[in-house]
Amino acid sequence: MDKISYGRQFIDDEDIKLVIEALKSDSITQGEYVPLFEKLLSEYTGARYAVCVSSGTAALHIIYHALGLGKEDELITTPNTFAATSNACLYLGGKPKFADISLDDFLIDLNYIEKLINKNTKIIVPVHYAGLTCNMEEIKNIADKYNLYVVEDACHSIGSFYKGSRTGSLKYSNAAVFSFHPVKHITTAEGGAILLQDESLYKKCIALRSHGIVRENFQKTPTSPTYHEMQILGYNYRMTDLQAALGISQLKKLDGFIKRRHEIVEVYNSAFKDMNIKTQKIYDDRINSQHLFPVLFESKTIRDKVYYYLKENNIFTQVHYIPVTCHPYYEQLGYSYKDTPKAYEFYERELSLPIYPSLTDSQLEFVIDNIKKALAS
Ligand SMILES: Cc1ncc(COP(=O)(O)O)c(C=O)c1O
Structure with a gap:
């Protein structure tokens, strides 16, 4: 792959x-x-x-x-x-x-x-x-x-x-x-x-x-x-x-790109429906254009386990974001992770899963499969 x-x-x-x-x-x-x-x-x-x-x-x-x-x-x-x-x-x-x-x-x-x-x-x-x-x-x-x-x-x-x-x-x-x-x-x-x-x-x-x-x-x-x-x-x-x-x-392709992103989200959502993975809230009055697909795992330990398992299998996820207050530059200015505890908890549990228009159905299946294997390991 x-x-x-x-x-x-x-x-x-x-x-x-x-x-x-x-x-x-x-x-x-x-x-x-x-x-x-x-x-x-x-x-x-x-x-x-x-x-x-x-x-x-x-x-x-x-x-x-x-x-x-x-x-x-x-x-x-x-x-x-x-x-x-x-x-x-x-x-x-x-x-x-x-x-x-x-x-x-x-x-x-x-x-x-x-x-x-x-x-x-x-x-x-x-x-x-x-x-x-x-x-x-x-x-x-x-x-x-x-x-x-x-x-x-x-x-x-x-x-x-x-x-x-x-x-x-x-x-x-x-x-x-x-x-x-x-x-x-x-x-x-x-x-x-x-x-x-x-x-x-x-x-x-x-x-x-x-x-x-x-x-x-x-x-x-x-x-x-x-x-x-x-x-x-x-x-x-x-x-x-x-x-x-x-x-x-x-720009001519943007709406088509978003359509594919929405298809990917549907597959993730149905795969995660009975799992302990929290996804971003859906509002009736909004359409999310899904630049990212962020999920929250139960704990940092589980998130890190999934991250490393996926990486071993050539799947590179990312964490969005380390709270701005945690950057050393901001800490030197007097900011602290304690200012915003929920953002810090989010940072510890979050992973942004692959989502982009050229992601194929089989790649998507491979990602989901590996998340399930990581959680079972
Ligand atoms: C939320 C947010 N704001 C601002 C920026 C800055 O944009 P750029 O990288 O084009 O300077 C980014 C880019 O990653 C972003 O994600």
Whole structure:
């Protein structure tokens, strides 16, 4: 059996053809493909604007910056995420606060959010872990009550639905952020995007993406046709046209990818129905786009046993996530696993099982078989 991992990209001849076409065009960056990918992303999600950038991390950094997060400001998120969600707050001198999670849906528990709010709180960042949207209506109610912004870290959840709206439609938030890293639903190798509704935020993000140089905003009178100037301090977070070409081609396949992910989930769910394996809660008002298939075993000992057994059989699972508060860097800042005990328990018992569009039925059967053997061993 070939190596099976928890996730991987799906690239076909159509993708390769479009990237080659982009490679042959006049501008391989700042050309036609990025604006087209942005248009398609905004059509797909229903957001007015999309701003493509070099990674999901860059997208988070830019949107926090555009919302004015700075020194002394606080942001509330979940510890059950990739460190980028809160790192981008640290880049700006802000202070991330972590609300514990629910061991049923594995998402930020709203009961903890309000307790963390104070006069410095500026943004709430729900993470739609594994592809399941958080309770956005309630999060928006809390944000409105305290006059806070909401940025959805939707790096796991392109294509998911909440109360009939796609992630990125921004019905309950100021912005949403996608990642196009190869393990995600669609890839541009590296890449990300910010979805926005508000024009002034959009203009700020465009400026921050490219050194704060915007031709339309020249403050001084151009002295020559080559004149340029920067108005604010920005970054080089641009996506290339080669990446955007890949994204355009991948986006066409997204709904098909999600369909296959759902088929895989059904097989797992029916295999685990009478076993001591806990899966993520299912909500009637949401469709999980299943970036991951996370399960909880009874204990760390059992989880580790399954992990090693699968590894021996060429099946490479992963744990998502070590709570952000447990990274040595965060510990040095004064955070501790004790801040969020449920996220720590989750970390000890969780395993993300293989799920990706090219995972075959026989590979899936092989994975399930080996989990059963591991538990019986
Ligand atoms: C929840 C979450 N947020 C942010 C990121 C950062 O995205 P990128 O790797 O594209 O910088 C990731 C990527 O793994 C993620 O899973």
